[in-house]
Amino acid sequence: GLVADEATIAPADVALAVNDLMAEHGKLPIASDMGDCLFTAMDIEHTALVAPGYYATMGFGVPAGLGLQAATGQRPLILVGDGAFQMTGWELGNCRRYGWDPIVLLFNNSSWEMLRTFQPESGFNDLDDWGFAQMAAGMGGDGVRVHTRAQLKQALDRAMATRGRFQLIEVMIPRGVLSETLSRFVAGVKRLNAAKSG
Incomplete structure (x- = not known):
């Protein structure tokens, strides 16, 4: 565990942390966006997962999570990166209207980090600090920014105990820190590209 x-x-x-949470409280359906949150989802133990896969549909996670709760009535866990959240995260504003209360884990590395792995010299990969957790209240939810593993556990426990409002946990991840699954994927793609050009 964590x-x-x-x-x-x-x-x-x-x-x-998610595996620990589900072991304690039961399974939650997961909607994941693309990027490292999707590769991280591969390390979450068996549960229902909705994701764009290799279609790479950025902005999929939040609307898909809301659709999960609308269709099934089950509270979902949404995994989304900071880049994708800028596209469709604002759909969380509909939660109050419909009574939805997803738990959102927003991976914030202030970067298009997956793109950086393929084009490290590109300056467009850097994103500003948007302060997403602070925006949650304006959309009818609760938000918290976490920097440490202890804070992450506390935030998840608090989110599980709070119903009736969406819970946004802005998880601060240092730039350059990737999941093992994404690291293997990037290495594989680079090997294939080298073989094609060699």
Whole structure:
């Protein structure tokens, strides 16, 4: 399980924390966006997962999670990156209207980090600090920004205990810190590209 200490958060820690949460409280259906949150979802133990896969449909996660709750009545867990959240995260504003209360884990590395792995020299990969957790209240939810594994565990426990409002947990992940699954994927793609050009 997750070591709830003062260490910074890596994507693997998110998977461990979610696995611990579901072991304690039961399974939640998951909607994941693309990027490292999708690769992190591969380390979450068996549960229902809706994701764009290799279609790479950025902005899929939040609307898909809301659709999950609308269609099934089950509270979903949404995994989304900061880049994708800028596109469709504002759909959370509909939660109050329909009585939805998803738990949103927003991976914030202030970067298009997956793109950076393929084009590290490109300056467009850097994103500003949007302060997403602070915006949650304006959309009818609760938001918290977490920097450590201990804070992540506390935020997830609090989110599970709070019903009736969406819970946005802005998970601060240092730039350059990737899931093992994404690292393997990137290495594989680079090997294929080298073989094609060689």
